Amino acid sequence: MTSAIPAKTTTASSSDPGPRLDAGNGKTNGRTGRAPKQYSDRVRAERRLGWILAGPAFVIMLLVTLYPILQAIYESLFQFRLTAPDEREFIGLGNYGVILSDPVWWSDLGTTVLITVITVAVELVLGFALALVMHKALKSVRGLLRTAILVPYGIITVVSAFAWFYAFDISSGYVNSWFGWLPGIDENLNWFAQGPTALFVIMASEIWKTTPFISLLLLAGLAQVADELSEAAKVDGATWWEQMRKVIIPNMKAAIMVAVLFRALDAFRIFDNVFIMTNGAYNTEVLSLLAYRQSISRLEIGLGSAVSVLLFLCVLLICFVAIKLFKVDLAGTQGGK
Amino acid sequence: MPMNRRTRRVAKNRPKAAVLAGLMMGTLAMSGCGPAQADNTLTWYINPDAGGQAAIAKKCSDESGGSYRIETSLLPTDAASQREQLARRLAAGDSSLDIMSLDPPFIPELAEPGFLAPVPDDIAQATTENVVEGALAGATWKDELVTVPFWANTQILWYRKSVAEAAGLDMSKPVTWEQVMEAARSQEKTLGVQGASAESMTVWVNALIESAGGSIIVDPEATADTIELGLDSDAGIAAAEVISTIGKDGLGGPGLPTQAENESLIGFQGDSGSFMVNWPFVWPATSGAVEAGTVDKAVLDDIAWGIYPRMTEDQESAPPLGGINLGVGAESSNPELAFEAIQCIVSVENQAEYFVTNGNPPSNTEAYEDPRVEESFPMAGTIRDSLQVAAPRPQTPFYNEVSTGIQQTWAPPAAVDPESTPGSSSDFITSVLRGEQLL
Secondary structure (H helix, E strand, O other): OOOHHHHHHHHHHHHOHHHHHHHHHHOOHHHHOOHHHHHHHHHHHHHHHHHHHHHHHHHHHHHHHHHHHHHHHHHOOEEOEOOOHHHOEEOOOHHHHHHHOOHHHHHHHHHHHHHHHHHHHHHHHHHHHHHHHHHHOOHHHHHHHHHHHHHHHHOOHHHHHHHHHHHHOOOOOOHHHHOOOOOOOOOOOOHHHOHHHHHHHHHHHHHHHHHHHHHHHHHHHHHHOOHHHHHHHHHOOOOHHHHHHHHHHHHOHHHHHHHHHHHHHHHHOOOHHHHHHOOOOOOOOOHHHHHHHHHHHOOEHHHHHHHHHHHHHHHHHHHHHHHHHHHHHHHHHHHHO | OHHHHHHHHHHHHHHHHHHHHHHHHHHHHHHOOOOOOOOOEEEEEEOOOOOHHHHHHHHHHHHOOOOOEEEEEEOOOOHHHHHHHHHHHHHOOOOOOOEEEEOHHHHHHHHOOOOEOOOOHHHHHHHHOOEOHHHHHHHEEOOEEOOEEEEEEEOEEEEEHHHHHHOOOOOOOOOEHHHHHHHHHHHOOEEEOOOOOOHHHHHHHHHHHHHOOOOOEOOOOOOOOOOOEOOOOHHHHHHHHHHHHHHHOOOOOOOHHHOOHHHHHHHHHOOOEEEEEEOOOHHHHHHHHHHHOOOOHHHHHHEEEEOOOEOOOOOOOOOEEEEEEEEOEOOOOOHHHHHHHHHHHOOHHHHHHHHHHHOOOEOEHHHHHOHHHHHHOOOHHHHHHHHHHOEOOOOOOOHHHHHHHHHHHHOOHHHOOOOOHHHHHHHHHHHHHOOOOOO
16 A cells, blocks of 8 residues: 555656656746756656666566566467476467366356455455454553454464364364354364355455454554544534444545455465365365466466466456556545545 | 654664574575585485484485485475475476485376486396385386385275174175175264375275276376276276265265375274274374373274275275385486485385384385384284285376366265266366366
């Protein structure tokens, strides 16, 4: 979030004077005098400094992200198995045809979307509640509270996946005996033996682990909402719910959208939890695992790259949709102020 | 003020952080690609064990009088991940792969593209004498020895004497799956089989089909386009009947769909334990649990063993075969030294020692004569007999596809239908191999 918003302001301030200077030079040389020229020198120097500072990082980013992406796109056009290097053969978009005509891709896509939608929705609600608690908490306990809420986020995903797995596992878990009084749960319930229950555990673990992240982003958004606004609403006789709905939430829409975008992108690429708990058995396979199975387990570099490229396109699509929405909202909040 | 204090603290910590970062970078750089090694240092990529391979490496290094020094490097825990790492390293031409502990089913895949250095004739001759048939088959690809058999594994039938007695089952001669299932049903106990969607499922399906006289792959040396599967056959249907009955009648207990070898052992040690097919690690694991106090001594005393169950009364069973073979990477800078070291590693004495200390049975029958073996493994005789009739999993360069295909179509056991599963899994694997479907 911090990178998205300042970036916008710097591009706005540094690119705007540029055209203005050109226009000034071309049309009315004498009218504006020396002032804009001095100004443009400064802007130029700033731009140069900007490039010098950001350039190396930009080049490294290109090397470590753009190069592998291009390589994957290139490899995806071949039938290529790592253990049969001599049989490499160009097949154009053949791999994409195989993938998109295979029900496995579509069912994995469905599972991935299901996990994304449910986890992000639940995390948003829980995260918002936690953010409110952190925001309103007494100063004396605030630090302790934030630390406590952040603990799950600090745990390595693989470790938390194992912890959840062993808690629910039929031979070593304690969940069945602790929650045996709930309908549907008894000592013979094997959580990982069928899709729905396995997905429940996977999503619960995911939610437990990443809700703190969303709540932190939302806390930053809450802090941006001026207290005067809700106080004014209170004076006008607004209930708590009306303050929430009409004052606080509209004023932190930008923070909410950023949180949703970040989490949706993360959730869509879910791998660790599924890999550890079920390894994709019994209809719990997600797209990242499908890509892993083709390129790492089967060593089918071509087919695996094609799955990865399609996964990348899905992520781009989410970005595109979310950023479009995000922009509209951002403009709306600024206009309101 | 608090802000100032905080910034100062951060500033004071900065040099420390920089040193730490520098150290980490340094460690990364040092531990990174291609271990720097002296000319006579050999790297042995080992599967995790109880320290036996590292001990052998040290012993052989000392015995070599300085002509080579073996360093061990640990591979991931499960066989599939070990294969992934080794295959990628071999394909990339990693020269540090001097000696590798290889799971036999994955050997054809590595041998076919020439990733393994050829075994010199004299070494081949010296290391294959008295080696059990199955282990030898697993070390061979296209009639050529491509790896050296180290230890050989097999599953036997473990049972609780009290349950067998109560069911009136005569365990002095081989039993059938039918009898075992009936005994578990009548005693209301659970069978220890591996129903998880994992490699152990392929092990089970393969053993059942081989025991019924069939094979998962008809012609193992065929290419991906021409490969012919033997799943949709009488043997395949018979195997599906056993798996399906155990699944549908709940004979494996509620844990069956997620149960691999370790989970079956836990169930077998519990109150509902009756019969279990599993590897010999069961014995040291249970003895260890008794010593640690987590399992009652009475359970250990109640455990007995026999040969893997038969499919029919009059046909000998074909128990699963596992183990580890040693291969040398084609790009190794020291293949001669590596084979010299391998000859030392697989010596009869080392195999016996490894069995006694780590519970992994020798591939060389001579090692079973060692008095220490009989002492710590009372079932050593059964294991040796089982190894003589054991059948390897399909030896094909496409083993991973075949195995994963079986795991995806034969688990959970309750969903197996003897009429449709053999056919549908055969179609599925065939179209994956032809590149028409994802796995």
